[in-house]
Amino acid sequence: MFLKPDDLHGCPAQIAASKPTPPRTGSLRHARAGDAERSGDVSRWSPIDSGPRADGRRTHIPPMIELTVPKAPRWQASWLGRVLVTAACAAVLLSPGAACAWLAPGHMATGAIAYDSLERRDRQAVAAVVQIMMSHPDRARFDGELRDLTGAARDRKLFEFMARWPDDVRLTPFDHPSWHYSEKVVSAAGLVIRPAFGRAPAAFSHQLAVARNRGAAAADRAVALCWVLHIVGDMHQPLHAGMWMSRRFPFTDAGGVNAWIRTSPDMKPQTFHRFWDSAGALDPAEGHRRDPDTFAARLEAEHPDPLSPVPGDVHKAFVRWVDESRVLARDIAYEDGRVVFGTSEATATAPPAGYVDGVQAVAERRLADAGSHIAAVLVGLR
Incomplete structure (x- = not known):
C-alpha cells in the first residue's frame, strides 16, 4: 500500500499503522499512477506529463516520492537501496502533515499586511x-466573523480570515493536509534525501491558476484565494x-514536531514546531495571543513593504521563498x-542565550x- 500525500495526517499511531511497501528497484516513483485521473480528482495532485499514450492523449501521473539511489558496486547496491528506501519511508511517515504554521494571529497579520x-x-x-468571496461555499463562517463590520474595515478583516481559513477547516472536506508544507531534510552533513515531502x-x-481564471466557478475561485493566502504564509515558516536529520533524529524531527x-x-516544554x-502568534513577554491588527501595524512599521515588482514567473518566485525558508531552517x-533538542517532553532542553530573541526577529520578518x-x-486579479 502506498500513501498519497493527503493520507499523511492524523495521529502518529494512525500513520504508523499504514506500512508502505517499497518496490524492488531503488526508486519509489509515481506511486498510485493515474489514481487522480481515474477518480477525476486532479485538484489534489500536481500533474507530471508522462508523454503521449497509444491513443495520442497524454497521461498525467501524480508523483509520490522519487528517491534516487546513487550508483554503487553490485555488492553494495542492495544494502544501500534498503537503507535509503527505509529512510525515505520513515521521513514520509513522520512528516508534519498536521502542523499549523504561525497559528491564527500570525496568519491574520499576513492577511492584514496583504490587504494594505x-x-x-x-x-x-x-x-x-x-x-x-461573496460566493465562498463556507460564506456563513466569514459572515459570522464580520457581521459587525462595514466598508474598508470589513474588507481588511476579510483578508485576515481568508489567510487562516484553511486551518479553521481541518478535518472537513475542504482540508488538504499536505498543502501546508514542503519539507526537505536539512542536516549538518548536507541533504540525505532529495525529494520534498x-x-x-x-x-x-x-x-x-484557479483564482486567476475568470471562467472558473466563483465558489472555486473563492476557495482557491484562501489557499493562496494561506500557503504563502505557511511556506514562510522555516519549519514547513x-x-x-542527525544521529539524534535518524528519521528526522518531522519539522520540529518530534523535537522538544x-x-x-x-518554562513548560513544547515542541520545536510549536515554538x-x-x-508569530504569542507575545513573548506576556505569553498571550497577539491582536492581529496591532501586530500587523507594528510589523508594517518595522518592516515597510518595499512594493517589490510583481514576479514574472510566480511559481519560480514561490519556490525561491520556500528555498529561503529552508536555508533559515538549517542556519x-x-x-x-549546534542547538540540541530533546527527543521527548521529559528531555526538553533550553536553547543558548539570545536564541529565543533571534527566532522572534526572524519570524516577524x-x-x-x-x-x-x-x-x-494578487496584483491584476479581476
Whole structure:
C-alpha cells in the first residue's frame, strides 16, 4: 500500500499503522499512477506529463516520492537501496502533515499586511477579491466573523480570515493536509534525501491558476484565494520547509514536531514546531495571543513593504521563498546542528542565550515578507 500525500495526517499511531511497501528497484516513483485521473480528482495532485499514450492523449501521473539511489558496486547496491528506501519511508511517515504554521494571529497579520499592500498596488484587485468571496461555499463562517463590520474595515478583516481559513477547516472536506508544507531534510552533513515531502508548491500554483481564471466557478475561485493566502504564509515558516536529520533524529524531527524545547529552564516544554509557530502568534513577554491588527501595524512599521515588482514567473518566485525558508531552517532554526533538542517532553532542553530573541526577529520578518508577497501575487486579479 502506498500513501498519497493527503493520507499523511492524523495521529502518529494512525500513520504508523499504514506500512508502505517499497518496490524492488531503488526508486519509489509515481506511486498510485493515474489514481487522480481515474477518480477525476486532479485538484489534489500536481500533474507530471508522462508523454503521449497509444491513443495520442497524454497521461498525467501524480508523483509520490522519487528517491534516487546513487550508483554503487553490485555488492553494495542492495544494502544501500534498503537503507535509503527505509529512510525515505520513515521521513514520509513522520512528516508534519498536521502542523499549523504561525497559528491564527500570525496568519491574520499576513492577511492584514496583504490587504494594505494590495490597496496601494491595485485597488481593483481588492474589490475583485471581495466580490469573489461573496460566493465562498463556507460564506456563513466569514459572515459570522464580520457581521459587525462595514466598508474598508470589513474588507481588511476579510483578508485576515481568508489567510487562516484553511486551518479553521481541518478535518472537513475542504482540508488538504499536505498543502501546508514542503519539507526537505536539512542536516549538518548536507541533504540525505532529495525529494520534498508535501504538496505546497504544486498546490500554490494550481490554486493561483484557479483564482486567476475568470471562467472558473466563483465558489472555486473563492476557495482557491484562501489557499493562496494561506500557503504563502505557511511556506514562510522555516519549519514547513526543512526538517532536521542527525544521529539524534535518524528519521528526522518531522519539522520540529518530534523535537522538544523549553524557552527557559523553568518554562513548560513544547515542541520545536510549536515554538516557531508561537513566535508569530504569542507575545513573548506576556505569553498571550497577539491582536492581529496591532501586530500587523507594528510589523508594517518595522518592516515597510518595499512594493517589490510583481514576479514574472510566480511559481519560480514561490519556490525561491520556500528555498529561503529552508536555508533559515538549517542556519537559524537548527543552527546547523549546534542547538540540541530533546527527543521527548521529559528531555526538553533550553536553547543558548539570545536564541529565543533571534527566532522572534526572524519570524516577524518572515511574516512581514509573507504579507507583501501575498499582495504581489494578487496584483491584476479581476
